[in-house]
Amino acid sequence: MLERLIEEAPLFFNYHNLVFIGQAMARTLGMTVIGCSVGFVLGLSIAIIRQSASRVLLPLRIVVIIYVEFFRRIPFLVVLFIVLFVIEPMMPGTSLFGIATVSVCLLSTAFLSEIMRAGLESVPKAQIEAALALNFNALQTLTMVVLPQSWRVILPPAAAFVVMFIKDTSLASQLGVIELTFAGKMLVNRGFSPVLGFGAILVCYFALSYPLSRFAAYLEKRLATS
Amino acid sequence: MRHLEITDISSSYGDQQVLRGVSLGADKGEVVSLIGPSGSGKSTLLRVLVGLTPPTAGEVFVAGERVDYSSNAALKALRNHMSIVFQQYNLFQNMNVLDNVTVSPVKVRKESRAGAEERARVLLEKVGMQDKEKAYPEELSGGQQQRVAIARALATKPEILLLDEVTSALDPERVNEVLDTIRSLTNEGITMVIVSHEMSFVREVSTRVAMMDEGRIVETGTPEQIFTSPTEERTRDFVSKILAHR
Numbered sequence: 001m002l003e004r005l006i007e008e009a010p011l012f013f014n015y016h017n018l019v020f021i022g023q024a025m026a027r028t029l030g031m032t033v034i035g036c037s038v039g040f041v042l043g044l045s046i047a048i049i050r051q052s053a054s055r056v057l058l059p060l061r062i063v064v065i066i067y068v069e070f071f072r073r074i075p076f077l078v079v080l081f082i083v084l085f086v087i088e089p090m091m092p093g094t095s096l097f098g099i100a101t102v103s104v105c106l107l108s109t110a111f112l113s114e115i116m117r118a119g120l121e122s123v124p125k126a127q128i129e130a131a132l133a134l135n136f137n138a139l140q141t142l143t144m145v146v147l148p149q150s151w152r153v154i155l156p157p158a159a160a161f162v163v164m165f166i167k168d169t170s171l172a173s174q175l176g177v178i179e180l181t182f183a184g185k186m187l188v189n190r191g192f193s194p195v196l197g198f199g200a201i202l203v204c205y206f207a208l209s210y211p212l213s214r215f216a217a218y219l220e221k222r223l224a225t226s
Numbered sequence: 227m228r229h230l231e232i233t234d235i236s237s238s239y240g241d242q243q244v245l246r247g248v249s250l251g252a253d254k255g256e257v258v259s260l261i262g263p264s265g266s267g268k269s270t271l272l273r274v275l276v277g278l279t280p281p282t283a284g285e286v287f288v289a290g291e292r293v294d295y296s297s298n299a300a301l302k303a304l305r306n307h308m309s310i311v312f313q314q315y316n317l318f319q320n321m322n323v324l325d326n327v328t329v330s331p332v333k334v335r336k337e338s339r340a341g342a343e344e345r346a347r348v349l350l351e352k353v354g355m356q357d358k359e360k361a362y363p364e365e366l367s368g369g370q371q372q373r374v375a376i377a378r379a380l381a382t383k384p385e386i387l388l389l390d391e392v393t394s395a396l397d398p399e400r401v402n403e404v405l406d407t408i409r410s411l412t413n414e415g416i417t418m419v420i421v422s423h424e425m426s427f428v429r430e431v432s433t434r435v436a437m438m439d440e441g442r443i444v445e446t447g448t449p450e451q452i453f454t455s456p457t458e459e460r461t462r463d464f465v466s467k468i469l470a471h472r
Contacts, residue, residue, distance in 0.1 A: 133309070
């Protein structure tokens with residue numbers, strides 16, 4: 001077994017395979033980064049809309065609540081197929097990577113909005129009343145009082161979510177997106193040992209998620225003491 | 227014309243009526259204190275005045291002008307003249323002392339930062355907190371936070387200052403430092419409405435005292451009248467119980 005691996009290793013780690021794995025890693029990272037960045041922005045918007053008491057926003061509030069509750073309760077794989085079968089007929093020729101990224105956006109928006117809502121709600125009402133009494137407008141209250149105080153509640157679970165989602169993007173392989181998991185499968189299909197093929201993929205996943213979890217742990221520690 | 231005129235104000239939390247037709251007035255520079263048992267509506271009255279709790283009936287006039295509590299623009303105009311200091315200080319936890327005091331002048335009133343900081347330092351010196359301008363609220367004692375909160379309220383140059391049980395959350399040995407600070411403000415022409423359980427303090431600084439019970443004003447008078455010869459049974463009862471505890 002070990003002999004076979006040693007024999008195979010130089011063949012496996014050739015230039016072509018390394019570029020192939022590198023590209024797959026970039027796709028995994030791309031889906032996560034684009035998806036979660038969009039999720040951050042849209043999730044924050046949803047959290048703010050849900051917190052507002054404005055009557056004008058009531059219909060919008062109902063829509064976003066339905067959206068959040070719906071997408072938090074369906075598996076990522078199902079979201080992928082829904083998006084595929086909705087987008088494909090509407091915009092033929094959309095890349096599978098694009099479809100997978102849109103799916104990540106949809107799901108991460110729903111989950112991150114809940115994390116951010118919890119963060120916004122963690123700020124005591126008295127802080128907001130103090131801002132009101134000092135004549136802050138809604139935007140000033142949000143940017144100068146509420147957000148700066150909610151980061152310490154938002155960041156640790158948000159980072160944990162992103163780390164988790166790096167792994168969940170592997171489901172996009174079911175769609176045929178050549179991300180890390182799919183790349184591993186292809187390498188094994190080409191005849192390489194599964195230990196090498198999936199071993200390399202495992203190392204890549206670890207390399208992506210470990211620094212992020214360390215960063216999250218660092219943030220958690222720093223925010224807790226400040 | 228009185229500086230602050232409250233006529234027949236009522237207010238409810240849900241279906242519980244907290245204020246049942248309160249009328250009270252204050253001339254410019256007067257210090258009016260509200261006393262009475264917990265739950266009598268004293269703090270609610272202050273919250274209504276500054277627009278944090280909506281009134282269900284009645285009217286408030288500031289310098290002869292009726293305040294429209296349903297209009298955001300009117301509330302903004304009102305709060306340009308009126309500040310409140312809360313029982314729990316409510317300093318912004320994410321800002322240091324100096325930023326807490328300057329944030330409203332700079333960001334809301336659009337004053338120059340240099341001017342606002344200069345004024346903030348004068349105010350911090352007045353409340354004895356000039357050495358702590360870089361400290362964050364959580365590094366300060368309750369009494370220190372409350373003194374900063376008073377400086378923050380004064381930074382907006384209020385003509386009317388509302389003080390809501392500002393010493394109730396403090397350790398006993400911290401009470402006097404805050405009371406001293408307030409005492410030093412009473413001669414500056416600011417109209418003050420004070421809710422307090424510190425009876426000797428109320429007696430000393432107030433020009434008038436109003437006794438509240440169950441959402442109504444039971445009796446109004448000079449501190450002398452209220453504390454030595456109240457006409458209402460309820461006031462007599464309350465005052466004697468409070469003074470007996472001292």
